[in-house]
Every structure is written in structure tokens, then in C-alpha cells.
Amino acid sequence: MKFVDYVTIYAKAGHGGRGCVSFLREKFKPMGGPDGGDGGKGGDIIFKADIQLNTLLDHKYKRHYKARNGGHGKGSNKHGANGEDLIIKVPTGTVIINAATEEVIADLTSDAAEAVILMGGRGGKGNAHFKSSTYQSPKFAQPGEDGQETGLILELKLIADVGLIGMPNAGKSTLIGAISAARPKIGPYPFTTLVPNLGVVKFKEYMSFTVADIPGIIEGAHDGAGLGIQFLRHAERTSLLLHLVDISQYIEDDPVEILNVINRELSFYAETLAAKDQIVVGTKQDIAGDGVRLDCLRQYCKQHEMPFFEVSAAASLGLEELVSYVSARLKDMKTIDSPVT
Ligand SMILES: Nc1nc2c(ncn2[C@@H]2O[C@H](COP(=O)(O)OP(=O)(O)OP(=O)(O)O)[C@@H](O)[C@H]2O)c(=O)[nH]1
Numbered sequence: 001m002k003f004v005d006y007v008t009i010y011a012k013a014g015h016g017g018r019g020c021v022s023f024l025r026e027k028f029k030p031m032g033g034p035d036g037g038d039g040g041k042g043g044d045i046i047f048k049a050d051i052q053l054n055t056l057l058d059h060k061y062k063r064h065y066k067a068r069n070g071g072h073g074k075g076s077n078k079h080g081a082n083g084e085d086l087i088i089k090v091p092t093g094t095v096i097i098n099a100a101t102e103e104v105i106a107d108l109t110s111d112a113a114e115a116v117i118l119m120g121g122r123g124g125k126g127n128a129h130f131k132s133s134t135y136q137s138p139k140f141a142q143p144g145e146d147g148q149e150t151g152l153i154l155e156l157k158l159i160a161d162v163g164l165i166g167m168p169n170a171g172k173s174t175l176i177g178a179i180s181a182a183r184p185k186i187g188p189y190p191f192t193t194l195v196p197n198l199g200v201v202k203f204k205e206y207m208s209f210t211v212a213d214i215p216g217i218i219e220g221a222h223d224g225a226g227l228g229i230q231f232l233r234h235a236e237r238t239s240l241l242l243h244l245v246d247i248s249q250y251i252e253d254d255p256v257e258i259l260n261v262i263n264r265e266l267s268f269y270a271e272t273l274a275a276k277d278q279i280v281v282g283t284k285q286d287i288a289g290d291g292v293r294l295d296c297l298r299q300y301c302k303q304h305e306m307p308f309f310e311v312s313a314a315a316s317l318g319l320e321e322l323v324s325y326v327s328a329r330l331k332d333m334k335t336i337d338s339p340v341t
């Protein structure tokens with residue numbers, strides 16, 4: 001299924017129905033009073049989060065949405081029917097933004113959360129309302145109000161406890177595959193992962209946390225190099241970042257420089273992202289060779305008081321230590337709860 005995390009749509013709430021001008025007409029009562037009913041309210045545009053959905057793809061094709069108008073009022077004080085609301089389902093984690101002002105209107109972070117985004121117009125009052133002691137036969141009624149309408153940006157930001165970041169080929173997908181049931185594509189070439197993958201890591205029977213494998217970023221990503229930095233939106237809601245650096249002997253670049261290049265790209269995206277807690281993970285320990293690159297990264301992390309772990313997802317080395325450290329950190333941060341005993 002195609003993953004789409006950013007779309008613009010146009011939505012319009014229903015108009016209110018017209019109020020009615022009518023007079024009671026009965027046998028022997030030819031000059032009855034006004035009895036025009038009110039118009040019904042226009043339908044609202046409501047967004048609802050649905051955890052079963054994981055892409056905004058549907059809204060890339062269908063971009064115009066309209067709720068039903070309210071019915072017009074009728075004689076004999078009959079109220080027009082209210083227009084049906086339109087409920088638009090989106091993946092949990094969708095942010096709804098006013099396209100003109102760029103203001104965030106709603107952020108649907110929990111399953112089944114709902115937000116009324118555009119209000120339907122009020123129905124107009126029928127002429128029955130306008131009768132007074134001096135004015136017995138009002139020949140007018142109110143029109144219905146227009147429903148609100150606007151362009152909207154829908155932006156999906158995945159909800160995960162931990163984000164995996166790093167250069168292409170660093171071993172992010174291999175790691176998520178080794179610690180969760182996720183089975184992303186793995187390849188010996190850059191940009192194997194083109195869209196984020198989510199995995200659930202289970203540990204100590206009852207506990208779990210979610211991890212997002214984010215497509216690789218390279219130097220200049222903020223200027224559009226590689227896949228750009230737009231996928232970093234999926235790291236925005238995480239509590240912790242695992243920053244993966246390939247420490248295998250076949251890489252020529254300095255591992256510390258790699259770490260800093262990625263961190264600079266995080267800053268370009270948002271300082272809040274760069275400021276998130278990071279755990280540095282040296283990957284492919286099984287092919288570290290003489291370990292010079294590994295030692296270099298380890299020393300740097302020690303000096304800068306950054307937690308450092310070395311793993312081999314391929315040979316299952318260091319994974320338990322990493323998972324148990326991450327879960328303890330998440331517990332400290334109150335991101336995940338202790339098991340119920
Ligand atoms: N020897 C060894 N190879 C590994 C290890 N982890 C990953 N690899 C290999 O490194 C290559 C890249 O791995 P991926 O997991 O696809 O890397 P990625 O970070 O997801 O890359 P992108 O999706 O392109 O960003 C693949 O050929 C993997 O088999 C490891 O622990 N040891």
C-alpha cells in the first residue's frame with residue numbers, strides 16, 4: 001500500500017436551510033397567524049482518527065468533501081431536517097492544519113479521537129418567530145447561514161516511542177527486523193527504505209514499545225539531497241532517538257563525522273528534534289575488523305556523555321542490552337508503564 005503522509009484537501013460544511021414564510025389557513029379561519037418553520041442546521045465536517053488506517057492515500061485522490069445542507073423550513077411550523085455531518089476518517093497521528101493560515105486546528109493523537117473542524121450553517125428562522133403585537137403578519141423569514149469552508153492540510157506524524165535515524169545502509173531496517181516482528185526490505189544499497197516502518201518491540205512478557213524505522217538521511221538532506229528530510233516528521237513525536245552509525249571496517253568515513261552530519265540535519269529540520277534524547281548505536285559489530293572506528297565512536301560518546309551501544313543485528317549481538325536500556329529509559333520518561341502485576 002502506498003504511504004502518503006501529506007495532502008491538501010478542500011472541505012465545506014453544509015449550509016443551513018431557509019426559514020419558511022407561511023400562514024395558517026384553516027376553514028373558518030382565513031387569516032391565521034404565521035406558521036413558517038425554521039430551516040435545519042447544515043452538517044459539520046468532522047475528522048475521526050482510526051488506528052486501522054496508516055496512510056492518507058485516499059485523500060490524495062478524493063480531495064473535495066462536502067457535508068449535507070440543512071432542509072428548508074415548512075409550513076405548519078415544520079422544522080427543516082438537519083444536514084448529516086460528514087465524518088472523515090484519517091490515521092491516528094494526523095494533524096489538521098488550516099491551509100491559508102497554517103494554524104494547527106486539531107491533532108488526533110489517540111484512536112477514535114474526533115474533532116469538529118468546520119461548522120455547518122445555522123438554519124434560518126421561519127416567519128413564526130417574527131410575529132409581534134404590532135406586526136401580526138410577517139412576510140419574511142431568515143435565510144440559512146453558510147457553512148464554513150476552507151482548504152486543509154493533513155499531515156500524518158507517526159506515533160512511536162523510539163525513532164531509528166542514521167545514514168542509508170546504517171542497518172536501521174535490519175535492527176527493527178531483529179527486535180520486532182516488522183519485516184522491512186533490507187538491501188546492501190542506500191535508500192532501500194523509502195517510507196517509514198513501524199515495529200512493536202516486546203520485552204519481559206507484558207511490556208512493549210513502538211519503534212519507527214525512518215528512511216536514511218544524508219548530508220544536505222535539508223536542501224533536498226537523497227530523500228530530503230521530510231520523513232523526519234515521523235521522529236517528531238518520539239521520546240528517544242536511536243542514532244545508528246555503521247562502524248564496520250568497510251566504511252571509510254569517520255564515524256564521529258557521520259554522527260555530526262546527521263545531527264546537523266536534525267537541527268535543520270527542527271531544534272526540538274535535535275534536542276531529543278539520543279542513544280548512539282554502533283552497528284555491524286560482527287564486521288568491525290580491528291575495531292578502530294568502533295573505538296573512535298565509543299570514545300567520542302564517552303567524552304560527550306552520550307549513551308553508546310554496539311550491536312550486530314545480523315549476528316544478534318548486544319540486542320538484549322540495548323532493548324533493556326531503551327525500555328528502562330522509556331519507563332523513566334513515563335512513556336511506557338510498568339507491567340500490571
Ligand atoms: N554484517 C552485517 N551486515 C549488516 C548488519 N546490519 C545490516 N547489515 C547489512 O547492511 C545493509 C544495509 O542494511 P539495512 O538494514 O537495509 O540498512 P538501512 O539503514 O535500513 O538502509 P536504508 O533503508 O537504505 O536507509 C544490508 O546489506 C544488511 O544486510 C549487521 O549487523 N551485520
Ligand SMILES: [Mg+2]
Nearest residue numbers: 172173192193
Ligand atoms: Mg532501511
